[in-house]
Amino acid sequence: MDKWEDNRAWFLVLPVFVIVAFSAIIPLMTVVNYSVQDIFGPGQRVFVGTEWFEETLHDTRLHDALWRQLLFSGLVLLIEIPLGIAIALTMPKKGWSVSLSLVTVALPLLIPWNVIGTIWIVFTRPDIGLFGKAINSLGLTFDHTASPLDAWITLMLMEVWHWTPLVVLLAYAGLRAIPDAYYQAASIDGASAWAVFRYIQLPKMRGVLTIAVLLRFMDSFLIYAEPFVLTGGGPGNSTTFLSIYLVKIAVGQFDLGPAAAFSLIYFLIILLFSWLFYQAIQNVGKGEAP
Amino acid sequence: MSSGKGKFEKKRIGLIVYLFLLFLPIYWMLNMSLRTNADILGSFSLYPTDPTFGNYIKIFTDPAWYSGYINSIIYVTLNTIISLVTALPAAYAFSRFHFLGDKHVFFWLLTNRMAPAAVFLLPFFQLYSTFGLIDTHIAVALSHCLFNVPLAVWILEGFMSGIPREIDETAFIDGYTFPRFFITIFIPLIRAGIGVTAFFCFMFSWVELLLARTLTTTEAKPIAATMTRTVSATGLDWGLLAAAGILTIVPGALVIYFVRNHLAKGFALGRV
Numbered sequence: 001m002d003k004w005e006d007n008r009a010w011f012l013v014l015p016v017f018v019i020v021a022f023s024a025i026i027p028l029m030t031v032v033n034y035s036v037q038d039i040f041g042p043g044q045r046v047f048v049g050t051e052w053f054e055e056t057l058h059d060t061r062l063h064d065a066l067w068r069q070l071l072f073s074g075l076v077l078l079i080e081i082p083l084g085i086a087i088a089l090t091m092p093k094k095g096w097s098v099s100l101s102l103v104t105v106a107l108p109l110l111i112p113w114n115v116i117g118t119i120w121i122v123f124t125r126p127d128i129g130l131f132g133k134a135i136n137s138l139g140l141t142f143d144h145t146a147s148p149l150d151a152w153i154t155l156m157l158m159e160v161w162h163w164t165p166l167v168v169l170l171a172y173a174g175l176r177a178i179p180d181a182y183y184q185a186a187s188i189d190g191a192s193a194w195a196v197f198r199y200i201q202l203p204k205m206r207g208v209l210t211i212a213v214l215l216r217f218m219d220s221f222l223i224y225a226e227p228f229v230l231t232g233g234g235p236g237n238s239t240t241f242l243s244i245y246l247v248k249i250a251v252g253q254f255d256l257g258p259a260a261a262f263s264l265i266y267f268l269i270i271l272l273f274s275w276l277f278y279q280a281i282q283n284v285g286k287g288e289a290p
Numbered sequence: 291m292s293s294g295k296g297k298f299e300k301k302r303i304g305l306i307v308y309l310f311l312l313f314l315p316i317y318w319m320l321n322m323s324l325r326t327n328a329d330i331l332g333s334f335s336l337y338p339t340d341p342t343f344g345n346y347i348k349i350f351t352d353p354a355w356y357s358g359y360i361n362s363i364i365y366v367t368l369n370t371i372i373s374l375v376t377a378l379p380a381a382y383a384f385s386r387f388h389f390l391g392d393k394h395v396f397f398w399l400l401t402n403r404m405a406p407a408a409v410f411l412l413p414f415f416q417l418y419s420t421f422g423l424i425d426t427h428i429a430v431a432l433s434h435c436l437f438n439v440p441l442a443v444w445i446l447e448g449f450m451s452g453i454p455r456e457i458d459e460t461a462f463i464d465g466y467t468f469p470r471f472f473i474t475i476f477i478p479l480i481r482a483g484i485g486v487t488a489f490f491c492f493m494f495s496w497v498e499l500l501l502a503r504t505l506t507t508t509e510a511k512p513i514a515a516t517m518t519r520t521v522s523a524t525g526l527d528w529g530l531l532a533a534a535g536i537l538t539i540v541p542g543a544l545v546i547y548f549v550r551n552h553l554a555k556g557f558a559l560g561r562v
Contacts (some may be wrong), residue, residue, distance in 0.1 A: 009387035012379040023436040024402050030413035090305040098554045104309050110542035112497045112514035115535045123315050130318050173486040207448025218403050250408045263409040270404040
């Protein structure tokens with residue numbers, strides 16, 4: 001399991017490092033710079049130290065948005081990861097149905113995010129939308145513009161519809177990369193379908209599932225365009241997630257200093273959780289046979 | 291044997307139900323794209339009673355519309371190529387070697403996906419204007435590398451780590467040089483990973499709006515930004531927006547169609 005020790009491997013990493021650092025480092029430093037200043041206009045700025053950070057940390061509306069965000073991302077992971085794995089396991093392995101199911105699964109991913117929200121506005125409208133019409137004909141009242149619960153249900157439906165395909169595609173590619181020899185060995189041993197999943201497929205999918213969990217966590221934690229278009233953060237503040245609140249400060253009030261401090265705290269929260277997820281997935285089941 | 295058959299059918303039914311539900315919102319968009327705006331707002335209909343291609347014709351004849359597609363395709367293709375070409379060797383390094391700071395650099399790469407975009411747009415604009423890159427395709431392609439290159443490295447590293455290192459060692463003993471080994475032996479082994487990576491790079495670059503809109507004005511303006519034009523003084527033109535939405539799906543659907551065989555291709559060690 002030990003890797004080769006060789007610092008020359010840096011030459012293979014260098015192009016990636018340069019291309020990412022070009023876009024990453026200067027903007028990040030600029031935002032750090034904003035976060036410790038009070039900016040009135042071009043050339044008019046005052047150093048304020050950690051004032052914006054203290055203000056942000058004590059903002060109760062931000063705390064509410066943070067809890068909403070954690071609930072949202074938690075639900076996203078709990079639904080999308082198991083559902084995505086289950087779908088990937090049932091996908092066909094050969095024949096024309098591979099093309100059909102792969103292309104169909106990928107469709108929601110390809111729609112620009114602002115358009116996703118717009119589609120779901122129409123789709124859930126009771127007068128001209130299929131979903132709204134169908135649910136009303138069942139005798140249920142459903143209105144995501146008035147009821148916070150309905151707004152959350154609509155958002156979760158949209159989110160699961162939109163992003164489960166990402167988990168499906170990753171898990172499917174991971175499953176297809178398992179050498180046939182493993183399955184042959186399992187069938188000789190007379191292993192049950194569950195045993196094959198638990199001891200062959202799941203461990204072999206560790207790599208793709210790590211990236212699936214991290215991607216879904218990061219992107220759902222940063223979600224902006226879809227809820228902004230669909231609910232605008234309402235009704236009330238019930239779907240005001242962190243990024244919607246951030247844009248309110250950054251663009252709505254044009255408070256660049258506090259918004260920058262907010263961004264950095266936001267970034268650190270995502271970093272912390274991603275690191276914890278990463279460590280947890282890396283270490284789970286480490287003691288088992290490969 | 292009969293119980294196994296029954297289970298097989300049940301699995302398929304679950305998949306078919308999922309794909310059907312998945313397709314419903316897309317079908318609704320397709321339905322709307324074939325109707326006029328007045329028709330959409332006027333009545334509820336499960337299918338277009340009086341189908342018209344007017345919305346599509348408008349998009350294909352108005353340069354303001356179709357140039358958005360061309361711009362998006364150019365920078366997305368550029369971005370996918372840059373991401374794959376740079377990420378392949380880097381992912382190999384991370385999956386095979388221990389080197390100074392390897393774990394830190396690996397995780398640092400991913401942290402570039404974690405920043406909320408809103409406040410970063412202004413510094414991005416300043417950085418790219420300094421280099422005179424504003425309103426060029428390469429600017430958008432480069433800026434999208436910020437989130438696509440790390441993604442590509444992470445996905446590819448996962449697939450490469452699944453390949454036993456005995457393959458590399460055997461090839462080097464057989465006298466293969468590194469580039470020849472990498473291209474003729476290693477890349478075919480991870481084609482499922484490359485397929486899924488190419489699709490994700492294409493997809494994330496295709497749907498990204500904030501950076502693409504910030505860095506462009508007219509010459510390289512993306513389709514997603516053009517689509518906000520459907521909101522006019524008279525309200526939203528749902529039919530036109532739906533047609534544009536259907537057309538935004540097409541290029542990516544073609545990409546996944548072309549990589550499908552690589553995705554579904556099993557990985558067989560015996561055939562090296």
